[in-house]
Amino acid sequence: MDLGSHSTLKEHLQQTGISSGSQDKVSVPDSGPEMGEAQVTVAPVVTSKLSAKAPEFYPSGYNQNFSQNFTDSSFEDRYDGYLTLAEYVQDFLNHLTEQPGCFETEIAQFAETLNGWVAEDEALQELVELIYQQATSVPNFSYMGARLCNYLSHHLTISPQSGNFRQLLLQRCRTEYENRDEATKGEEITRKRFHAFVLFLAELYLNLEIKGTKGQVTRAEILQEGLRELLNALFSNPVDSNLICAVKLLKLTGSVLEDAWKEKGKNDMEEMIQRIENVVLDANCSRDVKHMLLKLVELRSSNWGRVHGTSPLTEATPENDPNYFMNEPTFYTPDGIPFTAADPDYQEKYQELLEREDLFPDYEENGTDLSGSGDPYFDDIDDEMDPEIEEAYEKFCIESEHKRKQ
Structure with missing residues (x-):
């Protein structure tokens, strides 16, 4: 397209949606037998209805990190x-x-x-x-x-x-x-x-x-x-x-x-x-x-x-505080029978669990043996606990038992 006139170029740019400030982005061929002066060739521009103010698009199912919108100080801007x-x-x-x-x-x-x-x-x-x-x-x-x-x-x-x-x-x-x-x-x-x-x-x-x-x-x-x-x-x-x-x-x-x-x-x-x-x-x-x-x-x-009339924490005992055992863990026997710190033989069973190498006995749920499922992932797990982890765990249990008795 021959656009020798500056006014013609400006008019064409306006029609195609390119601002006059974009003239430096158009291409100028440097050869041609018929050209007595430089010609300016403008690449065709496809008009679009897209707006720079449109909200960001996220595909269906994409979990946007929405929290950043509300914690980012530049949210309002x-x-x-x-x-x-x-x-x-x-x-x-x-x-x-x-x-x-x-x-x-x-x-x-x-x-x-x-x-x-x-x-x-x-x-x-x-x-x-x-x-x-x-x-x-x-x-x-x-x-x-x-x-x-x-x-x-x-x-x-x-x-x-x-x-x-x-x-x-x-x-x-x-x-x-x-x-x-x-x-x-x-x-x-x-x-x-x-x-x-x-x-x-x-x-x-x-x-x-x-x-x-x-x-x-x-x-x-x-x-x-x-x-x-x-x-x-x-x-x-x-x-x-x-x-x-x-x-x-x-x-x-x-x-x-x-x-x-x-x-x-x-x-x-x-x-x-x-x-x-x-x-x-x-x-x-x-x-x-x-x-x-x-x-x-x-x-x-x-x-x-509600239970009223409980003693302060420093004075609480199993005899005077009905909530004494409330925060103690609940264990289950291999038969699935629960027992807590309120049971007379709790200490003996609790110590027995700590001394056992396998703290989680095999059991079946919905007909599936979770410890012997045949899954290669489970089969590759060593039954023995890592020595450092075992030592740290035993130390944690001893400290927890000491704090409970205080």
Whole structure:
């Protein structure tokens, strides 16, 4: 193509999508019989709809190292303008759902980013709604969601006229709370959504810390009263799903609620137990659910499985501390019979195990002999322990035994 004119070259470059600053990248042939002056040949350029702002692509099944996005100090710079607040928060919530162990290491960076991003009450309300939806729609996220809410309630700096993070969160929960009677009588999908809210509120009661005027840390008393009314609503409509939700709620918070009520001189838990007994006698619920209710009554009669009156660690003995053997290991005989430090012949059997060369006797699981599987990997393993490892292990056992007797 003959582009002798500078204006023609510029026009062609604009049509092909190459900026005028790219002229030095075009090729200029240095020979040709017809050329009286230098010709400029521009390689054809394929137009593309790809954007430099497009998110990174990862193949299906690729496990992206997602945690770096939230711990890298340049996260805001790299993603500024590419993610909305909702996308950023939802990505982090999904990350916590998949890797809950990252909470401690990444929550501070997350809160710091939000403090630089959430500057208006609309954004704060959006944040509350995103966390609420995740905590009530994703299985097993209610506990993590409650921990997240507690941290943000103490570390988010924005406090608009509409209310700070904790106040907006409680207002959001109140919306569901006020519909409790209708929800317990609603369709299955409505009850299921309501039950998820109940259990999230229970986790909030256990994890949301309120600082008093004197610096003391307490639980939100308003949630304590709310849980009592939610229990009343569940027992007032004693279908199976409502009763199962009530059992889960009491197993989770029963001991804490009863302690709090007793401190105020109230007998609310006695009333709840009486309602449960009436349901078992009168309600038209399934046998399995009635059995769950009876087991809950039994649990409460044993002080929710707690043991009080234990001695301090330095004074604890097997005679005065029922929890004395709690942290001791449990061993199993070759016949599969468990025995612990509470058994009279524990010391003898324990020493016998230490002296044996083979500490893990052959056994069969699902019909497969794990010690003689025929696998070359297992066959190549020497039965004898390395001398240095054996010496270190024996030293560890002796020190552990000495510390236990102290």
